[in-house]
Amino acid sequence: MRSIAFFLAGLVLTLPALAAGGGSYEAANTQVGNPAALQRGAAMYMNYCAGCHSLKYMRWSRLAADLGLTEEQVMANLVFSDAKFGDTIGVAIPPADGTAWFGKAPPDLSLVARSRGVDWIYTYLKSFYVDPTAGVGWNNTVFPNASMPHVLWELQGVQEARFGEVAADGSGPVVEQLELVRPGLLDPGQYQAAIRDLTSFLQYVGEPAVLKRQALGVWVLLYLALFTLIAWLLKREYWKDVH
Numbered sequence: 001m002r003s004i005a006f007f008l009a010g011l012v013l014t015l016p017a018l019a020a021g022g023g024s025y026e027a028a029n030t031q032v033g034n035p036a037a038l039q040r041g042a043a044m045y046m047n048y049c050a051g052c053h054s055l056k057y058m059r060w061s062r063l064a065a066d067l068g069l070t071e072e073q074v075m076a077n078l079v080f081s082d083a084k085f086g087d088t089i090g091v092a093i094p095p096a097d098g099t100a101w102f103g104k105a106p107p108d109l110s111l112v113a114r115s116r117g118v119d120w121i122y123t124y125l126k127s128f129y130v131d132p133t134a135g136v137g138w139n140n141t142v143f144p145n146a147s148m149p150h151v152l153w154e155l156q157g158v159q160e161a162r163f164g165e166v167a168a169d170g171s172g173p174v175v176e177q178l179e180l181v182r183p184g185l186l187d188p189g190q191y192q193a194a195i196r197d198l199t200s201f202l203q204y205v206g207e208p209a210v211l212k213r214q215a216l217g218v219w220v221l222l223y224l225a226l227f228t229l230i231a232w233l234l235k236r237e238y239w240k241d242v243h
Helices: 002-020 035-048 060-067 071-077 095-102 118-126 188-206 210-239
Strands: 055-059 128-130 138-140 157-166 173-183
Touching: 035 060, 035 188, 055 060, 055 188, 060 071, 118 188, 188 210
Parallel strands: 128 157
Antiparallel strands: 128 138, 157 173
C-alpha cells in the first residue's frame, strides 16, 4: 500500500513537468476553466491566426457548446468565411501560397499546446524582435529563424534585441535582452493578458475534454481517498488476529 502511495505521489509531481514541454520558459498561468478567457482567446485567434493556421480537429459547433456561445454569436463574430456551423475550423490561405510566401505551409495548431506546451506558446508570443536579415523581417528568441512574422506586433509594439557574447557552439551572438522601442496598442501588462487568453484557447483546443476532465478529477480523487480508507480498514480487520 505504501509503495502504491509513493508511486501515485511521484506521478502527480511529474505530470506538470511533462506538460510544460521542457525548456526554460515563462509560466503561462493559463485559465482554461474560465469561459470568458477562452472566448477572448478565440476572438484573438480568429482575428490574428486563422488566416494562416487551421484547427482541423475542432468544429465550430463544438466550440460554441464548450465556450457557452450560440450559433448566431459564432457565425456573426468568429466565422469570416462561408464555413457552415458543423464544419471544422479551416484556413483561409491555400497551402501553396503559404509555401511560396513563408517557405513552408503554416502548420495546423490543433495540438500545438500538447506538443510544445503552454509555457512555450506564451513565451514564444512574447519573444519576437525586429531582424532585417530574416526573410520575414522578424526573429524569435524561443524559435530562432522561424518563418512566421510577428502578426501581433501592432498589439505588442516593436522589440529590438540586445546581443551579448557569441554562443559556445559558435552559432552567433546570444540575445541577452529584448527592448521595446516602439509601444503597441496594448501596454505590456495588457499584451501579456491577451496572449494568456490566446494560449488558454489553444490549450482548450488541444484537449476539449479538459473542461470536464478537471471537474471530474476532483470527484475521482475523493473516491480514491475514500476507497483507500476502506481498503485500509478492511486490511486491518483481516490482519488483526494475525498480529
